[in-house]
Amino acid sequence: MSLKDKLISSFLAFEENIDLENDIHTQRDSAIKYFENTGFPTKKDEAWKYTSLNSILKEDYSIFPKKEFALDYKDVKKYFIHDIDTYTIVFVDGIYSSHLSSTTHDKFDACLMSSALNKAKYKSIIDTYFNKATPEDSLVSLNTAFTREGAYIRVPKNVAAEKPVQIINFSTGSETALMVQPRNLIIAEDGSQLQIIERHQSLTDNAVLTNSVTEVFVGKNANVDYYKIQNDKTSASLIDSTYVKQDRDSVASVHTFSLGGKLTRNNLNFYQNGENINSILKGVTILEDKQHVDHNTLVHHQQPNCESHQDYKGIFSDKSVGVFNGKVYVDKIAQKTDAYQSNNNILIDDTSTCNSKPQLEIFADDVKCSHGCTIGQLDNEALYYLQTRGIPYKEARALLMFAFANNVLDSVKIPEIKKRITKQIALKIGVELGFDL
Amino acid sequence: MHQNQTKYNYKRSNMLKIKNLHASVEGEEILKGINLEINPGEVHAIMGPNGSGKSTLASVIAGNEDFEVTDGDILFEKSNISELSPDERAHKGIFLSFQYPVEIPGVSVTNFIKTSINQVRKSRGQEDMPANEMLKKIREKSALLEMDRKFLSRSLNDGFSGGEKKRNEIFQMAMLEPKLAILDETDSGLDIDALRIVSEGVNRLRTNENATLVITHYQRLLDYIVPDVVHVLLDGKIVKTGDKELAKELEERGYDWLKEESTAKV
Incomplete structure (x- = not known):
């Protein structure tokens, strides 16, 4: 059955x-x-x-x-x-x-x-x-x-x-x-x-x-x-x-x-x-080992003078798969909408996959809608720079991944959660960072 | 006074000794047999036109893996470092101030330097630097470079002006206290005030135990950081070595006469 x-x-x-x-x-x-x-x-x-x-x-x-x-x-x-x-x-x-x-x-x-x-x-x-x-x-x-x-x-x-x-x-x-x-x-x-x-x-x-x-x-x-x-x-x-x-x-x-x-x-x-609404959608995704995460977001701007902020970051390795499908609808009446969407991904190796699909449908004519998505690798120039400062390759990678995810954590208002997530990120990346958070 | 120090130091062994160094990038040879010896307490300048291999030399000493060393050796305090990674070279006391420092959003200047210092200490079997000591040192060294405290909590080089980036490089150098500091085009993009602050910072960090290798296109920086030895790099080779007067001569005459001289030799 x-x-x-x-x-x-x-x-x-x-x-x-x-x-x-x-x-x-x-x-x-x-x-x-x-x-x-x-x-x-x-x-x-x-x-x-x-x-x-x-x-x-x-x-x-x-x-x-x-x-x-x-x-x-x-x-x-x-x-x-x-x-x-x-x-x-x-x-x-x-x-x-x-x-x-x-x-x-x-x-x-x-x-x-x-x-x-x-x-x-x-x-x-x-x-x-x-x-x-x-x-x-x-x-x-x-x-x-x-x-x-x-x-x-x-x-x-x-x-x-x-x-x-x-x-x-x-x-x-x-x-x-x-x-x-x-x-x-x-x-x-x-x-x-x-x-x-x-x-x-x-x-x-x-x-x-x-x-x-x-x-x-x-x-x-x-x-x-x-x-x-x-x-x-x-x-x-x-x-x-x-x-x-x-x-x-x-x-x-x-x-x-x-x-x-x-x-x-x-x-x-x-x-x-209603008017003057702010909607905030943030995500940090760090996956390995064939795991699969799919973020399917929708922000429907139905009234004027509202904002939305979407910021999703993903780090994928070892056959893991990430999906981001972010929809923003702006109704005709929703003038002066300020909608921001960003999805940035790092693929650590060749086996991992990422699908990023921004979808904007805008029917109002006086709005500010921006979106951007990137899929890339860690910046080798930045890795080299950190290494010349005595930070070994593995730790340099960790620091870069941490930095990458960090601005999503910035808006977390409960410090204990921020600390916990930061630790989990550090743990997943497999190294101790050289500073307290 | 400085000359006396230099003479004394010559009796000791070289800090850096480069022998017949050849290096290439993507199959193209950039360095074609460099020989260079730097002793503790000395300031050397490498000058040369664009494309002569100055920055390549800096990168190869620092261990940039984009460049392949095809022949020759780099000895640092008598041990061959050619096979070491950039971080291992940093642990030995080599520092490179970048011509174009990399922007890293999401990590503050303070957290970055803490990580850097503690990783270097770890490599030497030392414990992390105690927090109050770290704080004191950060305050002291940032004051030396006339850096605002707000600057320290900003993301590393992210949105920094050219001058701020260079000041931040010298701040890191001050924190790490390297034995050999390589300053790659540190004067480029600096206004006169920033140039003064950066140069004064470098000069105050000088001791008769450490050495500085200044890489520059222009003589201007050498008015502030006065070299003991000046080398001219042309097409991957050091074609002339002299004292600070050579730098002034280059400023007046350019590089063409040296190009002719070096081709005449061949």
Whole structure:
């Protein structure tokens, strides 16, 4: 049985366990029908031209884990940003782990999607926001059909979340192959502030496929910073679809650090629904060992006087593959748009591949849209220069790669994350840098 | 006073000894049998017209792998360095100030020099330089080159003016305290103030233990950094060696008379 068939037949079993009276039921129903009609995307779809899901869809995934698995904090502490105080929402094999989590309802809500979907007091919010930022898409539909758990975060008007929220999804390998579908809903109301750190982490070499969907609503004059840490095992694949809907005068940023995983697809979409909005999309990708990362971004400028900044850097070696497909749409009404897009890549050896495809569709006539993409090698002249200063070849390469990735890290506002990512970059490159960061 | 030092130093062994050096790039021979001896405490100048091989000589001493040494030896403090990588040569105390310093966005001048100093120390089996000592040294040496503190946190050479780049080169030299400093066209692109600052920096770093090799097209720099020995490089060979008066003669007469002289010899 193909994974598609397995999912469709599992849907009936899934439905039995949930409240059929719930309004979400109708949404699930049409979602599974949409998925049934469209199926998984293939390379024939323009948006999936450079990324094939074939190799990961072959596995016989368990759709629902059979048993709960308890993790000790001390064993998984290293996957948390633990040197700062945060709220944490932790899932183990798709199931909420209360003892690893620290949720809140005090000044704002950082809790569970399952409660939001099922408790009456959240009904009006779910009606207003759930599945409202997403377009028609087979993978999103699949996630919607099976929506059960995930993070629910809502920051009320003019509240600044006093600490960042970490959303961590562990897979324990209790199943030979596991498919999980987290669904996150994040609402930052007018004038609020929020920082989120997200991570998917497999703890064994068993296959994992995560089909994650996140909706982020950024209210007027609100500020949301989202950090995605992707440094998973080479047996774990991730399809992350994130939709950010921004209201006027808001600023939203998403930083994606793709440092490991078998296949990672980031569908990152920003919709600007008001004037004077700033959208920031940044990514550092460092891959080796046949890993594959595909950044598929969209910024839709729907109103005048807005900005967007995209800056993605990639370093690829040892049969790894990088894809960047960055779309910028500027509607006719969106005059005075300032859209910037940059994608720079370094191929370390002949075996690695990079596909970079900027796509700009501009219907307004008074805009500033710039884009540039480069694919190249490390600059030999710069390597030589560093070597004449006593820096050995290997360290010189590391310093150049670090320098290359560094300006993406510059905009990271949480120093502990910056430090952690810098260390991971240094570790991946395999050398100690000669200075503290 | 300087002459006395030179005489004394001649009794010691050479710091740099180049014997019959031939080097080519992409199959074309650029250096055609260079012989050169530099002793501690000396300043040598190499002059010559464009394309004579001056910068090639600097690159070959520094270990640039774009150039192939086809014959001859480069001895530094009696050991043959021909096979060493550029970083290994730097560890031995050779420094090249680039004619065109490379821009490296994303790494600050400070972090770069820290990495450089600590890598050199590591090669000598020393621990990293303590942070306060490093800071003190950076302050002292940047003041010597009249560098603004803001300059130190900027990305290395990124968007620097010609003068700033050259000052930054000499700042690195001051930090690394090399035994042999090679200044490749350090005067090109400098206005008179920058030239003065850079030259004063170089002069104040001189001791009777280290040596300087100044590569220049013009005599102007040699008014500030006064050489003990002047060599003229023509078509890959040193055709004439003299004292600082030779540089002045070249300024007046150009290089053509030497070209005629050297062809006459053949």
